[in-house]
Amino acid sequence: MNHIRSFSSRLGGQPLQRVLEDAPASMRPELVDAFYYVASRTTGRLEVDRDLYFIIEQSLGCDAAGSPAAGKRERIGRDMSQAGWQRIYDLIERLWPEFQRVGAQEDYRTAVNRVLAAYDVAWDLGSDGKLHRVLPKAIEEQIGAAFEELLDPRYVAALELYKAATHAYDSRPRRDRDACANMFDALESVAKEVFHSSQATLYDVLSQARERHSFTPEIISTLEAINTLRNRQFGHGMAAPFQLGPPEVDFAYTGCVAAILLFARNARSSSSPPLVV
Numbered sequence: 001m002n003h004i005r006s007f008s009s010r011l012g013g014q015p016l017q018r019v020l021e022d023a024p025a026s027m028r029p030e031l032v033d034a035f036y037y038v039a040s041r042t043t044g045r046l047e048v049d050r051d052l053y054f055i056i057e058q059s060l061g062c063d064a065a066g067s068p069a070a071g072k073r074e075r076i077g078r079d080m081s082q083a084g085w086q087r088i089y090d091l092i093e094r095l096w097p098e099f100q101r102v103g104a105q106e107d108y109r110t111a112v113n114r115v116l117a118a119y120d121v122a123w124d125l126g127s128d129g130k131l132h133r134v135l136p137k138a139i140e141e142q143i144g145a146a147f148e149e150l151l152d153p154r155y156v157a158a159l160e161l162y163k164a165a166t167h168a169y170d171s172r173p174r175r176d177r178d179a180c181a182n183m184f185d186a187l188e189s190v191a192k193e194v195f196h197s198s199q200a201t202l203y204d205v206l207s208q209a210r211e212r213h214s215f216t217p218e219i220i221s222t223l224e225a226i227n228t229l230r231n232r233q234f235g236h237g238m239a240a241p242f243q244l245g246p247p248e249v250d251f252a253y254t255g256c257v258a259a260i261l262l263f264a265r266n267a268r269s270s271s272s273p274p275l276v277v
Contacts, residue, residue, distance in 0.1 A: 023088035027119045028080045031088070034111040035095065036073065038104055045102040049073070052098060056080075059094045060087055086172050089123065089131055096129035105129070123172075132170050139254055146257045149264040150190070158189035158260070169253060176249045177242040180234040183256040184226070190260050194267040202227045214266065223262075226255050 035056075039046045046052070049072045056076050057064030060083050068075040080088065092112055099108035109125045116123055123131045135143070143166070150159040165182035168175040184202075191205040192198055206227065210220050229252060233244055244252060 023085035024119050029077050030115045032077045034115055038108045038111050042102050042104050059091055089172050093130060143257055146260045154193055155190055158186045161186035161189060177234050180249060180252045183253050184230045187256045187259045190263045194263045223259055
């Protein structure tokens with residue numbers, strides 16, 4: 001798929017700020033071209049006009065004419081240009097199983113991601129056929145590492161909360177409060193499991209961790225600050241409006257991920273006695 005955005009992709013460079021809540025107008029025709037290009041390389045197993053036209057039109061909420069006067073490609077381009085930005089991303093995910101059915105999903109993924117990257121869009125089509133927010137490489141690796149840790153059967157409750165948090169974080173538009181609240185709850189669940197108490201709160205765990213010198217005082221103070229942030233900004237049942245801005249949400253979300261790794265890895269290297277509350 002290196003013919004999609006071939007020259008410009010070689011120029012390199014990183015965007016100063018990625019586009020979160022938009023599907024730029026000029027990007028949409030390029031996606032149409034990508035759909036046709038990938039389908040054309042399936043040696044007839046998949047054709048956009050024959051196999052995808054009605055799927056594209058109907059998934060956008062349009063009444064599809066069987067034989068549009070200017071042709072199906074023009075009709076697809078016109079309707080994609082008029083669709084809400086969220087629907088464009090819905091369409092990208094909707095077409096994944098159609099390309100997957102003929103074994104062209106990775107070519108489709110590569111082509112779509114080249115177009116998205118060219119417009120500095122903060123979304124990337126993953127190998128699961130879902131769009132995920134683009135994060136710095138180090139943070140992506142940390143999030144993946146936390147997921148691996150939570151596959152331990154004793155963290156089954158935390159894993160479900162983690163999945164809910166990542167789903168909220170990857171939603172379009174992003175559900176900031178849910179992303180922060182669920183990732184914090186995943187952290188608290190791991191902390192309680194590590195300290196062998198289902199009745200404790202993160203505050204209780206940190207109090208005991210300080211007494212036992214489980215972590216350095218500065219790390220415990222940082223974890224206490226995350227707990228305070230949760231209590232004041234995104235605790236369950238809060239009536240106050242959510243006030244964290246996008247960079248602050250990123251900080252809270254990734255901070256909780258880092259804390260999950262801290263507790264899980266510390267548990268593998270030491271044994272914590274039951275917590276008394």
